[in-house]
Amino acid sequence: MTTLSSHEEKAVPSGRIERVDSDYVLAFDRQFDYPRRYIWSLLTEPDQLAKWLGKPISGFELGQPYELDVGGGAVTGMVLQLNPPLSLQFTWEDELGDESLIEWRTLDSNGGTLLQFRSRAENRDFLTEGSAGWDTLLDALEEVAAGRIPQPQPRRWDQLRDAYASEYTLSNTMGTLGHDSGHPCIRFDRLLPGDRETVWQALTEEQQFSRWLAPGSLELQAGGGIRLDFGTFTMEGDVTYALAGQGLEYSWRSPEVRDSSVHWLLEDSNGRTMLKLLHNLMAPSRAAELLALWHHRLDALALMLSGGEVHLSAHRLEALTHFYRRQTGGTQQ
Structure with missing residues (x-):
């Protein structure tokens, strides 16, 4: 604080x-x-x-x-x-x-x-x-x-x-790029419909996260593996922490982003759930692209939790990428 x-x-x-x-x-x-x-x-x-x-x-x-x-x-x-x-x-x-x-x-x-x-x-x-x-x-x-x-x-x-x-009692929409322990860190805070258990299932059950995030697999235990296929690239990692309904952490390795880690935290918020996402990076070179990707997918998560039908738009993702490149000054931070 x-x-x-x-x-x-x-x-x-x-x-x-x-x-x-x-x-x-x-x-x-x-x-x-x-x-x-x-x-x-x-x-x-x-x-x-x-x-x-x-x-x-x-x-x-x-x-x-x-x-x-x-x-x-x-x-x-x-x-x-x-x-x-x-x-x-x-x-x-x-x-x-x-x-x-x-x-x-x-x-x-x-x-x-x-x-x-x-x-x-x-x-x-x-x-x-x-x-x-x-x-x-x-x-x-x-x-x-x-x-x-x-x-x-x-x-x-x-x-x-x-x-x-x-x-x-509204949710911020944008993600921000800051620093954590001397390294670049992407952060999103989203207030989502549904209780923590509902949001937890959306984060961890393969049939659910394939709808809003990407098709893939997740072994929900420390030492388990995670794999997500985003179409243009594949991400792989290892689960380092999992506490049902509260928190999930895993490493993130993809062709252009190596040695990074993703941290999810869920908190109760008057019948809804505050989701906090941190993506810790070793370098900011792909920060704008990751900000756009997470923004795009968190929008889809909120829509799914609201009962809507998710249709991921490549045009929207491209527009978000240009937006975050301008917000972060390109690839420098």
Whole structure:
């Protein structure tokens, strides 16, 4: 557990997540001590947008598509409403193909401007990440409004992501690349439907893990073997630890990833199960590919546990690979 220093404040979400019909809505209301037209210019003028949100490849025009370069990734969409200086509504499709509906409203308030932001999406994928992202982007907007240059806040984003997950009992979606005992370590924390026994069976019974992970075999005891056939490569390893319903560890050897190890931990969480995955590596050279692979397969696990039919998509895996290459800076860490 990380202890906060006296100079470091605990991250507190400034947005709220609501259910509206069958959708998830992320809402922010922020007061600015500046005129409405000035705030509107920060939301819509290309030179201003580039300072805090992303570089516009094409601008906002009613009924027309737009494109933004956001940290090296492309965001596209269609402008649905444009009522200067009151409201702007557009679709937001990221590089993974996930789409949401974004709306800005600027209202005269207390001698300044009340900025209302709403983001509406059909599913909760990346919901904690998106909430933390927009929270930090609105912080950056406040800096730009005051004439300052926003500074990167990666640690604050990490803390906000976990804070949103905790406050709204949601699961983080993305994996992260960090370090454990001096070596690169991939980590995923996923809140899954079902109790620990149900999730344990999905991890360890061959008929089940072949549906979401890969066809293969597992000898569920210390010293037993594991083999998984991912189609493009085969992974083999040895089980080093197995405690029913709680934890599983095994080595991972594949053509491009040698001498690594996988650790699964299951914890009860109010009728659901928190699954924690650690993949310890000797070198980060294939980290992006492994992040994408685990992300892809954990999505399939969640779908299977929810009663859905799993159809693994090569296109989705490729998109995730490009996404994590950008997140990790390629193969370097």
